Structure formats: C-alpha cells, structure tokens
Amino acid sequence: MAELALNATSTPQQARRLIRDGHWQQHTSGLAAGHAQANLVILPEAQADDFLRFCQANPKPCPVLDVTAPGDPYPRSLGDDIDLRYDLPTYRVYRDGKLSEERHDITDLWRDDFVAFSIGCSFSFEEALIAEGLEVRHISERRNVPMYRTNIPLIGSRLFGGEMVVSMRPFTAAQAIRAIQITSDMPRVHGAPIHLGDPAQIGISDLQQPDFGDSPVIHQGEIPVFWACGVTPQLALENAALPLVITHSPGHMLITDIPNHRFKFG
Amino acid sequence: MAELALNATSTPQQARRLIRDGHWQQHTSGLAAGHAQANLVILPEAQADDFLRFCQANPKPCPVLDVTAPGDPYPRSLGDDIDLRYDLPTYRVYRDGKLSEERHDITDLWRDDFVAFSIGCSFSFEEALIAEGLEVRHISERRNVPMYRTNIPLIGSRLFGGEMVVSMRPFTAAQAIRAIQITSDMPRVHGAPIHLGDPAQIGISDLQQPDFGDSPVIHQGEIPVFWACGVTPQLALENAALPLVITHSPGHMLITDIPNHRFKFG
Structure with missing residues (x-):
C-alpha cells in the first residue's frame, strides 16, 4: 500500500479500514473531520443493564449513542460496517478494576454476553x-x-x-x-x-x-x-472494580459515520 | 360597571377595554398573564425610517414586533382591535428631546404621518x-x-x-x-x-x-x-432631540394578544 496516512479529509470508512488492518494505532483526534467519534465501554451482560441505567440517569456525563445486543459487536446505528472487535486503534482491558493490558484487537477476548456502549464525546x-x-x-x-x-x-x-x-x-x-x-x-x-x-x-x-x-x-x-x-x-467503572471491562484507550476513539451536525437535532 | 379591576387573569381584550375607557391608568405589570406586552415609540414618518434602520441594526436592545403604516394607529400583527391612540394607560410626549407632558389618550395629537413601533419587552x-x-x-x-x-x-x-x-x-x-x-x-x-x-x-x-x-x-x-x-x-430617542416623539410611560405598556410562548419560535 502506497499511502497509509489518515487525516481530517479521510472518510470514516477509510479510517476504520486502516485501523482494522493494523496500519493505524495512534490517536484519532482530527481524523475524518465532521464525523462523531465515540467512547467505548464493553461489559458482560451481567453488569451491562445496570450500567445502562446509570448512563440514562446521568445523561450529561454519559450520553449513550448506541448499545449493542448481547454478543453483537456491531453498533448498527453508528455505521454499516463497524466491528467493535477491531475498529478502534487501541483498547484497554481492565480486570478486577485494574488496567491489565492494552491491545489493538479484542477478537480473541470477545464473548457472546458482551454488551458494547458507544458514548458521545466532546x-x-x-x-x-x-x-x-x-x-x-x-x-x-x-x-x-x-x-x-x-x-x-x-x-x-x-x-x-x-x-x-x-x-x-x-x-x-x-x-x-x-x-x-x-x-x-x-x-x-x-x-x-x-x-x-x-x-x-x-x-x-x-x-x-x-x-x-x-x-x-x-x-x-x-x-x-x-x-x-x-x-x-470511566472512573465509575474503575471504582466498581468489575471482573472484566474493555474500553477504548484515551484518545483512541471509535470513528462513526454520524455527521456531527446531526447532534444538533438531539 | 361593578368591577373595574384588572389582574393576571384578565384577557388582553378586557384589559384594553378598561384602559380605553379611562378606568385603568396604572402600570400594566402582571396584567393578562401569558400575553406579550410591548414598548411603544411613535415618530413622524420623516424620522421613522431612520429609526427602523437603527432598530434593525441593533435587534437585541430594539426588537421590533410591529411597525404601522404612516397614519395607521392599528398594530395589526399584535391584535385585532388595538388602537394605539388610547389603548395604553399613560403616554409620554417629548418635544425637542424633552419630556413635555403625560397623557392617557393621544387622539388629538395623532397625525397622518405618524409611524408607531411596538418593541419587545423583558x-x-x-x-x-x-x-x-x-x-x-x-x-x-x-x-x-x-x-x-x-x-x-x-x-x-x-x-x-x-x-x-x-x-x-x-x-x-x-x-x-x-x-x-x-x-x-x-x-x-x-x-x-x-x-x-x-x-x-x-x-x-x-x-x-x-x-x-x-x-x-x-x-x-x-x-x-x-x-x-x-x-x-428610549435613550437614543432622547439624545436625538427630535421635534416630537410619543412613547408609553415606563411600565405602562401595550398589552398585546400575542401569547408569550409564541416568541419561542422567533
């Protein structure tokens, strides 16, 4: 491949393709300008419903854009071809409330009870x-x-x-x-x-x-x-010290297909 | 007439009728709740176009709700039966930039070149x-x-x-x-x-x-x-020291038929 750089003019699809193929593991700030980026939180279903209630009760810090069905890695409302198992540049895996490892792909950790939350970003x-x-x-x-x-x-x-x-x-x-x-x-x-x-x-x-x-x-x-x-x-999750939580690594966000101006309509 | 008092539950039509008949010459604050009240400025046409340009250029302090045609005392966009010659409790008449008199009716001052501005109120x-x-x-x-x-x-x-x-x-x-x-x-x-x-x-x-x-x-x-x-x-008008300007007396506003919530849509 001749050109593996991403920038503000990249489309969300171009950005996710390079990320998916392992060619972009840096911050996503400034990429695919005009499109919403999202925070990611992945939890087992056992804790996910409680986390969703927590987010709904505190919408200003925790504005939920998408919640997947258990086991489903596709945030269908945010783009046609997003796979949360490998479409972010870097993930963080927390075990018992402590950062355990950073990874660029969580395919082999994925479970059929995982629920993924995409959360709005400043x-x-x-x-x-x-x-x-x-x-x-x-x-x-x-x-x-x-x-x-x-x-x-x-x-x-x-x-x-x-x-x-x-x-x-x-x-x-x-x-x-x-x-x-x-x-x-x-x-x-x-x-x-x-x-x-x-x-x-x-x-x-x-x-x-x-x-x-x-x-x-x-x-x-x-x-x-x-x-x-x-x-x-993120702090609330750390304080809860759950057995297993996966998030994006700070600044290494999910790039969605949603134009930012769409948020002007709620 | 048994009852000549106005209050928050009066309709704009009831309020204007008592004012028109000379039975209410007090402040209008709190009357006909839910309906917009307006500041009034009346100028001869010779200065009115310039005043309109001034208001349009400074819409935050001078939000124009209605401008009448020269000689027309009816602010038609603010109610069906409003006559600006006697529907406000008290008027102020300025001559050469100085307060000349207060009146409850300006019918005998009215001229066929008068233009009336109704201006939004806090x-x-x-x-x-x-x-x-x-x-x-x-x-x-x-x-x-x-x-x-x-x-x-x-x-x-x-x-x-x-x-x-x-x-x-x-x-x-x-x-x-x-x-x-x-x-x-x-x-x-x-x-x-x-x-x-x-x-x-x-x-x-x-x-x-x-x-x-x-x-x-x-x-x-x-x-x-x-x-x-x-x-x-009002200050800009005083400073301009025009030969003749008529305004409402402070607090003695025009009560319109416009529901306040209509302003939520601009």
Whole structure:
C-alpha cells in the first residue's frame, strides 16, 4: 500500500479500514473531520443493564449513542460496517478494576454476553464551537483538555456512582454565552455546560492543577466554563472494580459515520 | 360597571377595554398573564425610517414586533382591535428631546404621518424564566429591575446611536446557563444575555448604583447576568432631540394578544 496516512479529509470508512488492518494505532483526534467519534465501554451482560441505567440517569456525563445486543459487536446505528472487535486503534482491558493490558484487537477476548456502549464525546461539540468561530484554547495550544474531579454527585445505580468529572474551556463572557447556545443544541454529546465561573463552587480547589489532561491557559478576563466529561463513566467503572471491562484507550476513539451536525437535532 | 379591576387573569381584550375607557391608568405589570406586552415609540414618518434602520441594526436592545403604516394607529400583527391612540394607560410626549407632558389618550395629537413601533419587552422572557422555576430576584423582591448604561457601542444610523443599556438579573451559575438557554429561544424579546460576570468589562463601575430602576439584591455565589434593555432606544430617542416623539410611560405598556410562548419560535 502506497499511502497509509489518515487525516481530517479521510472518510470514516477509510479510517476504520486502516485501523482494522493494523496500519493505524495512534490517536484519532482530527481524523475524518465532521464525523462523531465515540467512547467505548464493553461489559458482560451481567453488569451491562445496570450500567445502562446509570448512563440514562446521568445523561450529561454519559450520553449513550448506541448499545449493542448481547454478543453483537456491531453498533448498527453508528455505521454499516463497524466491528467493535477491531475498529478502534487501541483498547484497554481492565480486570478486577485494574488496567491489565492494552491491545489493538479484542477478537480473541470477545464473548457472546458482551454488551458494547458507544458514548458521545466532546470532539463533536468542540468542532461545532470552532465552526462558529470560537477558539477552543487547548486545541489552539495543542494541549490536552484539562479535566477535574468535582463534588457534583451522580445518581447512583446498584454498581455505579461517585462524582462527576468535568472538562474546562476558557472563554470571554460573550463567547461563553455563544458556547452555551451551541452546545445546548447537542445533548447527545454532553450538551450545555454544567457550571461556569468560580471553580470552588463545584469542589475544584486549583484550576491550574487538573486531575486529568494538561493545565489550562486562561487569558485575562476569561471565565472558565465546565462541561460534563466522558471520563465520568470511566472512573465509575474503575471504582466498581468489575471482573472484566474493555474500553477504548484515551484518545483512541471509535470513528462513526454520524455527521456531527446531526447532534444538533438531539 | 361593578368591577373595574384588572389582574393576571384578565384577557388582553378586557384589559384594553378598561384602559380605553379611562378606568385603568396604572402600570400594566402582571396584567393578562401569558400575553406579550410591548414598548411603544411613535415618530413622524420623516424620522421613522431612520429609526427602523437603527432598530434593525441593533435587534437585541430594539426588537421590533410591529411597525404601522404612516397614519395607521392599528398594530395589526399584535391584535385585532388595538388602537394605539388610547389603548395604553399613560403616554409620554417629548418635544425637542424633552419630556413635555403625560397623557392617557393621544387622539388629538395623532397625525397622518405618524409611524408607531411596538418593541419587545423583558416581561415576556421573565415570565418564561419563572415558568421554568427560576427566581427573578427583582420580581420576588417587588423592586424595579436594575438597569445600567454600558460602554457597548450601538450601530449608529443617521439620527440615532450611543451605547447599549442593559438590565441585570442575578443567578447561580447553573441557573444562568438555564436562563441563557430559555432566552436564546426568544430573540424577539431581547434574546440571550449579552454579558455575564464582571460588570467592569462592559463599563459598569458599581453594580449597586444602577442608572435606572432599583439597586439589586445579589446573594452570595450568584453571578450578574446582563440582557440588552428596551431603555436603549428610549435613550437614543432622547439624545436625538427630535421635534416630537410619543412613547408609553415606563411600565405602562401595550398589552398585546400575542401569547408569550409564541416568541419561542422567533
């Protein structure tokens, strides 16, 4: 093959084909622009129903885009030819709540009781913000988004619970109002912010010390704006210490066929 | 007539009939709940086209709901039987930019070159905020909304210009986000806020010293949220010092037949 590089102009089908064939094992950030990427969580059916209830009760941090039938590796609502056993660049396997291994293919781990959750990702709304002319600071600074544990309680289920994790993007007041408008129209990819302004009000003691990601670059006069973050369900899963959970590796997402603008309609 | 009182349960038609007959010359706040009230500006045609351009260029402070044809006292899009010559409780007549008199009827001043502007009013979005469970502080405190001159420049026309006047309502961060969502859907009654947080960023030096209305009651942890205000065009008119302008008297609005929820669709 002459050319094995992927970029923003690749189609989702092209991207998944190279990933599937083992030619792309890097981050998916910026690939197949305009198409939704998704977080992946795979659980045995024994815990999956409880996880689905947990997600439904906490839709802002855990916006479920697709749930497969037990044993079915195909998230049929997200594309015609997606196979969750090998269409992501890198997977993480957790055993008893601990990271056990990273893999590029989980075919030989697949079980006929596995249920796969595809969960909306902030990449979609960040693309919408940029399309409206807003600067998303961590992207222009080529850093990872800063993420923070908060004191905002989740609605617990039998197995899952804890507090919300948020991501933060700084904006001027006028930009923050516009960002609220834009993301309010995208409830399936975290929707509107859950807080803005004083970080202490949601239990964040130092904005410069995020719990995940890189420290923020905030300009004079900007307000921190906080969105519910997809790391929330990952932490809830780790805390539940289940026998076996498989997820995507951070940044190594599922590339779907869904145009991001479709989320503007809920 | 046995009963000449109006209240929230009065219909717009009942309210206008008593006003027309001279039996109600008070404020209209809280009357005919669920129906839009409007600011009124009447100008000779010689200045009216320029004022319309000014409003169109500055739709957040000057959201035009209806403009009559010259000489026509009927704002036909706002109700079937409205006559702007006597359907408001109190009018103000300005001559050469100065308040000349207050009247309850302007029939004998009416001219066949008069053009009447009905301009959206914050009563409509405040009702929507309250309906969603948000506390609008100045209403629960039975005060007038605090209003401030800002340094936000308007887009000037030949005769009109200046800076925006804003009204302020305090909310917690989560309430502010919800208020932005609700009012974003109501662009014909001032729409989304234009600022939140630090008042100095828009040229307000002391929140406790509003330029119009009453001083605010702000609770610990609340953020001031600022909306474009209908006082903006009134100030622009005063500054233009035109030979003759007629407006409603503050708080003595036009009660229309338009249900407030209709503004949710633009």
